[in-house]
């Protein structure tokens with residue numbers, strides 16, 4: 001019937017038939033191209049390769065831009081070499097590199113290669129890392145199903161961008177200046193033509209653009225730039241550093257072979273990243289290893305037949321037994337009466353820097369560790385350390401630093417049989433120097449091999465080193481990000497008031513941007529500063545009063561405090577779960593944990609109950625506390641509750 005959807009499709013099919021009639025295409029290819037042309041009625045914009053059917057092997061026969069993104073279509077009688085479909089993908093991605101949508105830039109996460117075979121093809125079909133292979137009768141699900149990534153306007157603007165960038169592709173059944181609409185339809189009724197359009201439109205009104213699809217110019221630059229050696233991405237909390245690390249891994253995975261590595265000091269960071277990567281590039285999941293550095297070292301040593309399991313309880317007992325020996329700990333207590341401080345000295349300074357002789361320790365810089373330790377006094381610390389080592393060896397155990405150092409030694413003795421195509425270290429500011437050396441040894445210095453991602457204001461573990469001490473020269477390679485996409489303005493303003501000193505960039509000598517200079521992208525937000533006597537009731541009341549209590553966390557400084565709050569919530573009938581057992585889902589119980597565990601996460605609502613006064617007389621302790629506070633506050637997207645009990 002004239003004017004109906006089917007009539008329109010038939011019209012398009014005939015018009016395509018007409019347009020293709022002089023082309024010497026095999027009949028099945030004509031059928032497929034006609035079928036693709038019909039999709040103009042569903043918001044797809046096809047472009048045909050002008051050389052088809054003699055399309056060069058590494059180019060697509062057609063490209064389609066539409067609601068489900070950009071399809072790079074290869075029409076093949078037989079299975080193409082994987083390098084052909086990859087080259088076609090990369091060719092289209094490079095053409096798309098400058099495509100803008102409003103102020104945002106399109107990422108190549110919207111691009112997919114599809115190989116279409118004639119009916120009856122018996123070879124491999126289905127999805128793999130490089131492309132989706134289908135027969136001509138399986139086009140429907142590819143064109144109709146799946147997540148809608150682009151609006152009609154966006155698809156058109158991307159198609160026009162492609163048309164303007166190459167003569168090889170030409171619009172089929174549409175023109176860059178005049179988009180044909182079904183007869184009798186104007187732009188408004190065209191919306192009704194597509195039942196999802198309305199929903200999509202309203203989704204795009206949100207201030208959040210999807211991080212998988214849209215990047216800003218600096219972010220896209222950081223994803224695509226070629227670095228001639230190690231590089232670093234820095235910027236305050238919430239500016240998309242981890243997002244870029246993931247985009248870059250996907251970008252490099254599509255241009256290299258072999259494995260890539262994403263690692264970090266904390267175990268939660270790689271697991272959160274792995275989950276995000278599955279959303280960004282589901283087909284590339286097997287190419288990237290997401291593992292924290294200690295686990296990497298442990299597995300690597302095990303693979304070389306070397307024992308590397310750490311028994312935390314035994315390690316703790318070894319330290320405690322030395323600490324209990326008054327002749328060893330008394331001098332240390334006299335200088336600073338804090339077990340934690342001396343544990344950090346052993347873990348982060350002596351072993352963390354892989355110091356092996358007293359001579360080296362005597363003169364090592366201890367920036368960020370407070371009052372200088374006179375060189376002579378250091379002999380007491382060294383003696384303490386030696387006894388700790390003896391205690392470990394008598395118990396036959398290693399600590400976590402031993403594992404890193406053993407892995408480093410093993411790697412120096414016999415390198416990896418196959419280099420990673422790229423290594424990304426997230427939250428690099430929290431690594432020890434030994435950890436950083438290991439990461440560098442794993443990656444090497446070749447172009448694009450090592451990307452360090454971090455922010456000195458968020459350093460939560462003691463320590464201090466220069467990149468050059470690990471043999472890493474940045475030579476200015478890297479980007480600084482400024483736009484905050486996570487925290488609503490009120491939350492960002494509050495967190496920006498925390499005076500967190502950036503020791504990391506101070507040590508590295510590089511420029512940095514503090515959180516209060518970040519540019520908020522999301523308006524609104526709410527911060528509640530509670531003062532009073534009954535904090536438990538106040539927190540519960542605020543929690544119950546939330547409009548949306550999904551993705552809510554209570555963050556504390558200590559494990560003991562986290563346990564306390566978990567009990568408080570449970571006793572009040574509020575489902576709660578420890579943050580370290582979080583499966584990444586944003587609905588469900590309130591998550592409770594320390595802010596160490598909260599690294600790399602984000603929540604809609606964050607509660608920071610006030611805790612027993614831990615104010616320290618020491619400047620470096622106060623600095624560390626402020627940095628942790630800043631990390632905790634910047635986990636909140638919409639709502640931040642800060643408790644300050646008195647009485």
Ligand SMILES: Nc1ncnc2c1ncn2[C@@H]1O[C@H](COP(=O)(O)OP(=O)(O)OP(=O)(O)O)[C@@H](O)[C@H]1O
Pocket residue numbers: 208209210211214215216219235236237238239240241242243244455458484485486599600601602634
């Ligand atoms: N271009 C973008 N468009 C939309 N959202 C974005 C964009 N870039 C980042 N985001 C969002 O901003 C938030 C913060 O990103 P990300 O976790 O990568 O920041 P970060 O700099 O690593 O933060 P932190 O240092 O605090 O861990 C995430 O919700 C992410 O999805």
